[in-house]
Amino acid sequence: MNDLTLAAEQPAASLACPSFAIGLDVGGTKVRGVITDPSGAIVAGARQRTRTGVDGVLATIEAVVDALLAEAGIGIDAVARVGLGVPGVVDPTAGVISHAVNLGIEDPFDIAAALGDRLGAPGRVHVENDVNAAALGVTEALGLRSSSVAVISSGTGLAAGLVVEGRLWRGHRGVAGEIGHISIDPAGPVCKCGQRGCLELYASGTAVARMLGPGAPPPRMKHIFAAAASGDATSRMIVDTVAEALAVTIRVVTLSMDPERIFLMGGLASVGTPLRDAVLDALAKAERDSPFLLALRMPERVSLAPDVADLPARGAARLGA
Numbered sequence: 001m002n003d004l005t006l007a008a009e010q011p012a013a014s015l016a017c018p019s020f021a022i023g024l025d026v027g028g029t030k031v032r033g034v035i036t037d038p039s040g041a042i043v044a045g046a047r048q049r050t051r052t053g054v055d056g057v058l059a060t061i062e063a064v065v066d067a068l069l070a071e072a073g074i075g076i077d078a079v080a081r082v083g084l085g086v087p088g089v090v091d092p093t094a095g096v097i098s099h100a101v102n103l104g105i106e107d108p109f110d111i112a113a114a115l116g117d118r119l120g121a122p123g124r125v126h127v128e129n130d131v132n133a134a135a136l137g138v139t140e141a142l143g144l145r146s147s148s149v150a151v152i153s154s155g156t157g158l159a160a161g162l163v164v165e166g167r168l169w170r171g172h173r174g175v176a177g178e179i180g181h182i183s184i185d186p187a188g189p190v191c192k193c194g195q196r197g198c199l200e201l202y203a204s205g206t207a208v209a210r211m212l213g214p215g216a217p218p219p220r221m222k223h224i225f226a227a228a229a230s231g232d233a234t235s236r237m238i239v240d241t242v243a244e245a246l247a248v249t250i251r252v253v254t255l256s257m258d259p260e261r262i263f264l265m266g267g268l269a270s271v272g273t274p275l276r277d278a279v280l281d282a283l284a285k286a287e288r289d290s291p292f293l294l295a296l297r298m299p300e301r302v303s304l305a306p307d308v309a310d311l312p313a314r315g316a317a318r319l320g321a
Protein backbone atom coordinates (compact mmCIF):
# COMPACT_ATOMS: atom_id res chain seq x y z
CA MET A 1 0.00 0.00 0.00
CA ASN A 2 1.56 3.35 -1.00
CA ASP A 3 1.15 6.72 0.67
CA LEU A 4 -1.33 7.90 -1.91
CA THR A 5 -3.67 4.99 -1.17
CA LEU A 6 -3.43 5.64 2.56
CA ALA A 7 -4.30 9.31 2.08
CA ALA A 8 -7.29 8.36 -0.02
CA GLU A 9 -8.54 5.81 2.53
CA GLN A 10 -8.29 7.93 5.66
CA PRO A 11 -11.31 10.20 4.99
CA ALA A 12 -13.42 7.14 4.26
CA ALA A 13 -12.49 5.71 7.68
CA SER A 14 -13.40 8.93 9.52
CA LEU A 15 -16.75 9.00 7.71
CA ALA A 16 -17.55 5.48 8.93
CA CYS A 17 -21.00 5.24 10.52
CA PRO A 18 -20.79 6.24 14.21
CA SER A 19 -21.60 3.16 16.21
CA PHE A 20 -20.70 3.74 19.88
CA ALA A 21 -23.04 5.20 22.51
CA ILE A 22 -22.33 7.25 25.62
CA GLY A 23 -24.62 6.91 28.64
CA LEU A 24 -24.46 9.34 31.57
CA ASP A 25 -26.13 9.11 34.97
CA VAL A 26 -26.20 12.73 36.12
CA GLY A 27 -26.75 12.61 39.88
CA GLY A 28 -26.54 15.27 42.55
CA THR A 29 -23.34 13.74 43.96
CA LYS A 30 -21.66 12.09 40.97
CA VAL A 31 -21.83 11.94 37.20
CA ARG A 32 -21.17 8.36 36.08
CA GLY A 33 -20.63 7.52 32.43
CA VAL A 34 -20.11 4.53 30.18
CA ILE A 35 -19.38 3.95 26.50
CA THR A 36 -21.05 0.94 24.92
CA ASP A 37 -20.10 -0.70 21.63
CA PRO A 38 -22.68 -1.73 18.99
CA SER A 39 -23.35 -5.00 20.85
CA GLY A 40 -24.19 -3.05 24.06
CA ALA A 41 -20.99 -4.14 25.85
CA ILE A 42 -19.34 -1.53 28.09
CA VAL A 43 -15.92 -0.51 26.71
CA ALA A 44 -15.16 2.46 29.01
CA GLY A 45 -16.34 3.85 32.36
CA ALA A 46 -15.67 7.09 34.23
CA ARG A 47 -17.10 9.20 37.02
CA GLN A 48 -16.60 12.62 38.58
CA ARG A 49 -17.98 14.53 41.52
CA THR A 50 -20.87 16.73 40.33
CA ARG A 51 -20.38 20.48 40.20
CA THR A 52 -23.84 22.04 40.47
CA GLY A 53 -25.57 24.80 38.52
CA VAL A 54 -25.87 24.94 34.74
CA ASP A 55 -22.17 25.69 34.14
CA GLY A 56 -20.99 23.19 36.74
CA VAL A 57 -23.15 20.34 35.43
CA LEU A 58 -22.10 20.95 31.80
CA ALA A 59 -18.41 21.13 32.78
CA THR A 60 -18.66 17.90 34.82
CA ILE A 61 -20.38 16.05 31.97
CA GLU A 62 -17.79 17.30 29.46
CA ALA A 63 -14.94 16.10 31.71
CA VAL A 64 -16.55 12.64 32.07
CA VAL A 65 -17.09 12.40 28.30
CA ASP A 66 -13.46 13.40 27.64
CA ALA A 67 -12.26 10.70 30.04
CA LEU A 68 -14.54 8.11 28.42
CA LEU A 69 -13.39 8.92 24.88
CA ALA A 70 -9.74 8.77 25.95
CA GLU A 71 -10.22 5.39 27.63
CA ALA A 72 -12.07 3.94 24.63
CA GLY A 73 -9.55 5.46 22.20
CA ILE A 74 -12.23 7.01 19.98
CA GLY A 75 -13.38 10.50 19.00
CA ILE A 76 -16.85 12.02 19.38
CA ASP A 77 -17.42 11.34 15.65
CA ALA A 78 -17.55 7.63 16.45
CA VAL A 79 -20.43 8.23 18.91
CA ALA A 80 -23.93 7.81 17.49
CA ARG A 81 -25.76 9.09 20.56
CA VAL A 82 -25.26 10.55 24.02
CA GLY A 83 -27.95 9.71 26.59
CA LEU A 84 -28.49 11.44 29.94
CA GLY A 85 -30.45 10.15 32.92
CA VAL A 86 -31.32 13.19 35.06
CA PRO A 87 -33.27 13.62 38.31
CA GLY A 88 -36.07 16.16 38.10
CA VAL A 89 -38.71 17.00 35.54
CA VAL A 90 -37.61 16.00 32.05
CA ASP A 91 -39.21 16.70 28.68
CA PRO A 92 -37.46 14.05 26.57
CA THR A 93 -38.86 15.38 23.28
CA ALA A 94 -37.57 18.92 23.82
CA GLY A 95 -34.44 17.82 25.73
CA VAL A 96 -35.36 20.27 28.50
CA ILE A 97 -34.93 19.69 32.25
CA SER A 98 -36.37 21.68 35.16
CA HIS A 99 -36.78 21.40 38.95
CA ALA A 100 -33.56 19.35 39.11
CA VAL A 101 -33.02 20.54 42.69
CA ASN A 102 -30.05 18.23 43.39
CA LEU A 103 -28.24 19.62 40.35
CA GLY A 104 -28.94 23.24 41.23
CA ILE A 105 -30.99 23.69 38.04
CA GLU A 106 -34.48 25.02 38.77
CA ASP A 107 -35.58 26.91 35.62
CA PRO A 108 -36.24 25.04 32.36
CA PHE A 109 -32.91 24.40 30.63
CA ASP A 110 -32.36 22.91 27.16
CA ILE A 111 -29.55 20.62 28.24
CA ALA A 112 -29.72 18.52 25.04
CA ALA A 113 -28.93 21.54 22.81
CA ALA A 114 -26.32 23.03 25.16
CA LEU A 115 -24.49 19.75 25.58
CA GLY A 116 -24.77 18.85 21.89
CA ASP A 117 -22.97 22.09 21.00
CA ARG A 118 -20.40 21.75 23.76
CA LEU A 119 -19.48 18.14 22.90
CA GLY A 120 -19.56 18.63 19.12
CA ALA A 121 -22.50 16.23 18.90
CA PRO A 122 -25.48 18.42 17.98
CA GLY A 123 -28.75 16.53 17.56
CA ARG A 124 -27.28 13.41 19.17
CA VAL A 125 -28.03 14.14 22.85
CA HIS A 126 -31.10 12.48 24.43
CA VAL A 127 -32.45 13.13 27.93
CA GLU A 128 -34.65 11.04 30.24
CA ASN A 129 -35.53 11.03 33.91
CA ASP A 130 -33.23 8.87 36.01
CA VAL A 131 -35.87 6.25 36.87
CA ASN A 132 -36.60 5.59 33.20
CA ALA A 133 -32.87 5.41 32.46
CA ALA A 134 -32.42 2.92 35.32
CA ALA A 135 -35.32 0.81 34.01
CA LEU A 136 -33.61 0.58 30.62
CA GLY A 137 -30.37 -0.26 32.46
CA VAL A 138 -31.98 -3.20 34.28
CA THR A 139 -33.38 -4.43 30.96
CA GLU A 140 -29.91 -4.22 29.38
CA ALA A 141 -27.98 -5.71 32.30
CA LEU A 142 -30.26 -8.75 32.58
CA GLY A 143 -30.80 -9.29 28.84
CA LEU A 144 -34.56 -8.64 29.06
CA ARG A 145 -35.03 -6.67 25.82
CA SER A 146 -37.82 -8.98 24.65
CA SER A 147 -39.72 -8.83 27.97
CA SER A 148 -41.97 -6.29 29.66
CA VAL A 149 -40.35 -4.86 32.76
CA ALA A 150 -41.44 -2.45 35.50
CA VAL A 151 -38.83 -0.91 37.80
CA ILE A 152 -40.33 0.61 40.95
CA SER A 153 -37.97 3.17 42.45
CA SER A 154 -38.61 4.34 45.99
CA GLY A 155 -36.10 7.00 46.96
CA THR A 156 -37.03 10.56 47.89
CA GLY A 157 -40.18 9.93 45.84
CA LEU A 158 -41.90 6.90 44.34
CA ALA A 159 -42.06 6.30 40.58
CA ALA A 160 -41.87 3.46 38.09
CA GLY A 161 -39.99 3.08 34.81
CA LEU A 162 -41.89 0.91 32.33
CA VAL A 163 -40.11 -0.90 29.48
CA VAL A 164 -41.92 -2.97 26.87
CA GLU A 165 -39.76 -5.11 24.57
CA GLY A 166 -36.70 -2.98 25.20
CA ARG A 167 -38.44 0.38 24.68
CA LEU A 168 -39.60 2.86 27.29
CA TRP A 169 -43.34 3.25 27.60
CA ARG A 170 -43.94 6.93 28.39
CA GLY A 171 -47.63 7.20 27.52
CA HIS A 172 -49.51 10.00 25.75
CA ARG A 173 -48.23 12.87 27.95
CA GLY A 174 -45.12 11.23 29.37
CA VAL A 175 -46.80 10.55 32.69
CA ALA A 176 -46.83 6.73 32.52
CA GLY A 177 -45.08 5.39 35.62
CA GLU A 178 -45.79 8.41 37.87
CA ILE A 179 -47.37 5.87 40.12
CA GLY A 180 -46.40 7.62 43.36
CA HIS A 181 -49.34 9.97 42.81
CA ILE A 182 -52.07 7.35 42.81
CA SER A 183 -54.22 8.27 45.81
CA ILE A 184 -55.09 5.32 48.05
CA ASP A 185 -56.63 7.32 50.91
CA PRO A 186 -58.86 10.35 50.19
CA ALA A 187 -58.58 11.24 53.90
CA GLY A 188 -54.78 10.87 53.98
CA PRO A 189 -52.15 13.59 54.29
CA VAL A 190 -51.90 16.25 51.57
CA CYS A 191 -49.35 15.49 48.86
CA LYS A 192 -47.21 18.10 47.04
CA CYS A 193 -49.29 17.24 43.93
CA GLY A 194 -52.44 18.59 45.65
CA GLN A 195 -54.16 15.24 46.18
CA ARG A 196 -54.45 13.39 49.47
CA GLY A 197 -53.09 10.01 50.45
CA CYS A 198 -50.80 9.39 47.44
CA LEU A 199 -48.76 6.18 47.47
CA GLU A 200 -45.59 8.28 47.67
CA LEU A 201 -46.70 9.44 51.12
CA TYR A 202 -46.35 5.85 52.42
CA ALA A 203 -43.46 4.34 50.45
CA SER A 204 -40.60 6.81 50.03
CA GLY A 205 -37.76 8.32 52.02
CA THR A 206 -39.90 11.43 52.49
CA ALA A 207 -42.74 9.27 53.85
CA VAL A 208 -40.44 7.54 56.33
CA ALA A 209 -39.13 10.91 57.54
CA ARG A 210 -42.74 12.06 58.07
CA MET A 211 -43.61 8.91 60.03
CA LEU A 212 -40.53 9.35 62.24
CA GLY A 213 -41.77 12.84 63.10
CA PRO A 214 -40.16 16.28 63.17
CA GLY A 215 -36.66 16.57 64.57
CA ALA A 216 -35.71 12.92 63.87
CA PRO A 217 -32.37 12.33 62.14
CA PRO A 218 -32.46 11.39 58.42
CA PRO A 219 -34.00 7.91 58.13
CA ARG A 220 -31.65 4.94 57.73
CA MET A 221 -33.88 2.13 56.51
CA LYS A 222 -31.46 -0.63 57.52
CA HIS A 223 -31.59 0.63 61.13
CA ILE A 224 -35.39 0.89 61.02
CA PHE A 225 -35.72 -2.70 59.77
CA ALA A 226 -33.31 -3.90 62.47
CA ALA A 227 -35.24 -2.01 65.19
CA ALA A 228 -38.55 -3.43 63.89
CA ALA A 229 -37.12 -6.96 64.08
CA SER A 230 -36.19 -6.39 67.73
CA GLY A 231 -39.66 -5.18 68.66
CA ASP A 232 -39.62 -1.38 68.37
CA ALA A 233 -43.26 -0.40 67.75
CA THR A 234 -42.67 2.76 65.70
CA SER A 235 -40.15 0.99 63.46
CA ARG A 236 -42.59 -1.93 63.03
CA MET A 237 -45.34 0.49 62.00
CA ILE A 238 -43.02 2.14 59.44
CA VAL A 239 -41.89 -1.18 57.95
CA ASP A 240 -45.50 -2.43 57.69
CA THR A 241 -46.67 0.84 56.10
CA VAL A 242 -43.85 0.89 53.53
CA ALA A 243 -44.30 -2.81 52.69
CA GLU A 244 -48.08 -2.49 52.34
CA ALA A 245 -47.77 0.59 50.08
CA LEU A 246 -45.18 -1.12 47.89
CA ALA A 247 -47.46 -4.16 47.67
CA VAL A 248 -50.29 -1.87 46.51
CA THR A 249 -47.89 -0.34 43.98
CA ILE A 250 -47.05 -3.82 42.65
CA ARG A 251 -50.75 -4.67 42.33
CA VAL A 252 -51.41 -1.42 40.43
CA VAL A 253 -48.48 -2.05 38.07
CA THR A 254 -49.55 -5.65 37.52
CA LEU A 255 -53.21 -4.84 36.89
CA SER A 256 -52.44 -1.94 34.51
CA MET A 257 -49.37 -3.22 32.64
CA ASP A 258 -49.03 -6.93 33.52
CA PRO A 259 -45.21 -6.96 33.25
CA GLU A 260 -43.26 -10.19 33.23
CA ARG A 261 -40.72 -8.87 35.75
CA ILE A 262 -41.00 -6.23 38.51
CA PHE A 263 -37.88 -4.83 40.16
CA LEU A 264 -37.56 -2.81 43.35
CA MET A 265 -34.80 -0.21 43.50
CA GLY A 266 -33.88 3.12 45.11
CA GLY A 267 -32.97 4.13 48.65
CA LEU A 268 -35.62 1.98 50.39
CA ALA A 269 -34.69 -1.08 48.32
CA SER A 270 -31.08 -0.73 49.47
CA VAL A 271 -32.24 -2.57 52.62
CA GLY A 272 -32.21 -5.64 50.35
CA THR A 273 -33.77 -8.99 51.20
CA PRO A 274 -35.63 -7.88 54.39
CA LEU A 275 -37.52 -5.27 52.35
CA ARG A 276 -38.35 -7.73 49.57
CA ASP A 277 -39.54 -10.28 52.14
CA ALA A 278 -41.74 -7.68 53.89
CA VAL A 279 -43.29 -6.71 50.54
CA LEU A 280 -43.88 -10.35 49.58
CA ASP A 281 -45.57 -10.93 52.99
CA ALA A 282 -47.87 -7.98 52.31
CA LEU A 283 -48.68 -9.35 48.85
CA ALA A 284 -49.38 -12.79 50.33
CA LYS A 285 -51.79 -11.26 52.86
CA ALA A 286 -53.83 -9.72 50.02
CA GLU A 287 -53.73 -12.99 48.07
CA ARG A 288 -55.14 -14.98 51.00
CA ASP A 289 -58.56 -13.39 50.50
CA SER A 290 -58.44 -13.21 46.71
CA PRO A 291 -58.10 -16.18 44.38
CA PHE A 292 -58.07 -13.54 41.61
CA LEU A 293 -54.87 -11.92 42.93
CA LEU A 294 -53.36 -15.31 43.73
CA ALA A 295 -53.78 -16.38 40.10
CA LEU A 296 -51.67 -13.39 38.95
CA ARG A 297 -48.57 -15.02 40.52
CA MET A 298 -47.17 -11.63 41.51
CA PRO A 299 -44.53 -12.78 44.04
CA GLU A 300 -42.61 -14.71 41.42
CA ARG A 301 -42.35 -11.57 39.26
CA VAL A 302 -40.82 -9.42 42.03
CA SER A 303 -37.05 -9.09 42.62
CA LEU A 304 -34.60 -6.54 43.89
CA ALA A 305 -32.87 -4.68 41.04
CA PRO A 306 -29.29 -5.85 40.55
CA ASP A 307 -26.90 -3.91 42.77
CA VAL A 308 -24.86 -2.38 39.98
CA ALA A 309 -23.74 1.25 40.21
CA ASP A 310 -23.74 1.96 36.48
CA LEU A 311 -27.30 0.73 35.72
CA PRO A 312 -28.73 4.20 34.93
CA ALA A 313 -25.70 5.11 32.78
CA ARG A 314 -26.00 1.83 30.94
CA GLY A 315 -29.69 2.49 30.32
CA ALA A 316 -28.98 6.08 29.23
CA ALA A 317 -26.68 4.69 26.53
CA ARG A 318 -29.80 3.10 24.99
CA LEU A 319 -31.67 6.41 24.69
CA GLY A 320 -32.30 7.38 21.08
CA ALA A 321 -31.41 3.89 19.82
Ligand SMILES: [Zn+2]
Pocket (backbone or CB within 6 Å): 180, 181, 182, 191, 192, 193, 194, 195, 198, 200
Ligand atom coordinates in the same frame (compact mmCIF):
# COMPACT_ATOMS: atom_id res chain seq x y z
ZN1 LIG B 1 -49.31 13.08 45.00
